[in-house]
Amino acid sequence: MEIIIVACGNVNKDQLINLYKSIEDPFVIGVDRGTLTAMEAGLPISLSVGDYDSLLEGEDKKLSQLDNKQVLNPIKDDSDTEHSLRMAIDMKPDRIYMIGVTGGRLDHELSCIRMLRLAAEEEIEAYILDEKNRIRVARGEVEISKNISFYYRDGDYKRHYVSVLPYGDQLRDLTEKGFKYEIENFRLAADNSRGVSNELKQEKGIISCQDYMIIMETRD
Numbered sequence: 526m527e528i529i530i531v532a533c534g535n536v537n538k539d540q541l542i543n544l545y546k547s548i549e550d551p552f553v554i555g556v557d558r559g560t561l562t563a564m565e566a567g568l569p570i571s572l573s574v575g576d577y578d579s580l581l582e583g584e585d586k587k588l589s590q591l592d593n594k595q596v597l598n599p600i601k602d603d604s605d606t607e608h609s610l611r612m613a614i615d616m617k618p619d620r621i622y623m624i625g626v627t628g629g630r631l632d633h634e635l636s637c638i639r640m641l642r643l644a645a646e647e648e649i650e651a652y653i654l655d656e657k658n659r660i661r662v663a664r665g666e667v668e669i670s671k672n673i674s675f676y677y678r679d680g681d682y683k684r685h686y687v688s689v690l691p692y693g694d695q696l697r698d699l700t701e702k703g704f705k706y707e708i709e710n711f712r713l714a715a716d717n718s719r720g721v722s723n724e725l726k727q728e729k730g731i732i733s734c735q736d737y738m739i740i741m742e743t744r745d
Contacts, residue, residue, distance in 0.1 A: 535628030
């Protein structure tokens with residue numbers, strides 16, 4: 526099973542529709558006003574979650590038709606997005622995609638990137654997606670491949686970059702193979718930008734480290 530979480534940030538509806546079509550029978554979770562975004566893109570809503578404080582006047586009527594909706598107390602200790610992600614993790618899916626969590630408030634964006642570790646700790650692949658970024662948190666060995674739709678756009682491969690950032694204060698024994706700039710057993714501190722803007726030299730590259738890494742695949 527694969528889960529798509531649609532939150533309240535900026536969403537490219539074409540990207541969302543293409544993501545939905547690329548997955549066989551995905552479970553779609555709409556987060557607060559992100560539910561409306563998913564509905565407008567034509568996605569069937571499996572579950573809607575939120576305190577719905579972001580809805581504009583009259584928009585609550587559009588959600589009244591939903592059968593599966595969980596209304597959260599607006600006075601709580603987690604965000605609607607974190608609540609939705611934890612629910613998704615509890616479902617033990619193979620993969621989770623979060624869309625609509627970037628392009629808005631930077632505090633929410635940073636929080637969402639860091640909460641990807643919740644999935645990594647359960648050995649579940651989880652990604653934040655937008656038009657220019659595919660972000661994950663992982664440790665161990667990670668394969669990066671050109672042969673995915675993220676890199677293929679408008680009939681051609683676009684120039685893309687791979688950046689590795691420490692989740693904590695450093696990455697110990699970081700190794701990157703198959704890239705333009707290869708490193709082996711390198712110590713990358715959080716205040717060092719050396720992990721930014723690498724490029725695949727081969728069709729596939731391998732990144733490995735036993736510390737948690739933020740891996741960002743980006744394109745111009």
